Amino acid sequence: MEAMDAERARSRWKSSVALGGATCVVGVMAFRASSLASYLAVLSTGLLLVIAGALAVLHGMGREAGERRSLVHGAFLLFTGLMLFAYPTASLRALTLLLIGYFVVAGVYRVLTSVLDRYEHWTWDLADGLLAMAAGAILIRSWPETAFWLLGALIAIELFVRGASMLAAGLSLRHGLRASGAPA
Numbered sequence: 001m002e003a004m005d006a007e008r009a010r011s012r013w014k015s016s017v018a019l020g021g022a023t024c025v026v027g028v029m030a031f032r033a034s035s036l037a038s039y040l041a042v043l044s045t046g047l048l049l050v051i052a053g054a055l056a057v058l059h060g061m062g063r064e065a066g067e068r069r070s071l072v073h074g075a076f077l078l079f080t081g082l083m084l085f086a087y088p089t090a091s092l093r094a095l096t097l098l099l100i101g102y103f104v105v106a107g108v109y110r111v112l113t114s115v116l117d118r119y120e121h122w123t124w125d126l127a128d129g130l131l132a133m134a135a136g137a138i139l140i141r142s143w144p145e146t147a148f149w150l151l152g153a154l155i156a157i158e159l160f161v162r163g164a165s166m167l168a169a170g171l172s173l174r175h176g177l178r179a180s181g182a183p184a
Helices: 003-032 034-060 069-086 088-117 122-141 150-180
Strands: none
Touching: 003 034, 003 150, 034 069, 034 088, 034 150, 069 088, 088 122, 088 150
């Protein structure tokens, strides 16, 4: 490795390991407090919608009549964001139903396409589809209680898996440095 590439790789593996480890820790913390993570996700989404709505309304002001679509779009964004703030529990329940519906529909799609197409390693997609459908069935049976933890748990799992991926990439880069004889 060239000196510059080795130095960049050394810096990159350390930052990947540090950020990956921190992301894993945040994921574990979010999983332990999945109800709080669920509510924070709804409230932060509401805040983003309110900001986007306000910006769209400002953009639409002073425009000619044919160019005022931003006003309507902004009003919808503001209304939706404010509804998330005003009714966070109902919002969580609605989002949970959407997620459960996604699991079921995506599962059915994966099962059908894997069975009908029978491409290489199709059984993995079949298993994935069956698991998604099973998860949807289990979650819908315990709805609305699932509303209070599902969104936060999914965010936590994604954070943990992303952190583990970054950690593994950093350690792999470190291994490559060592294998090339460069100091890690």
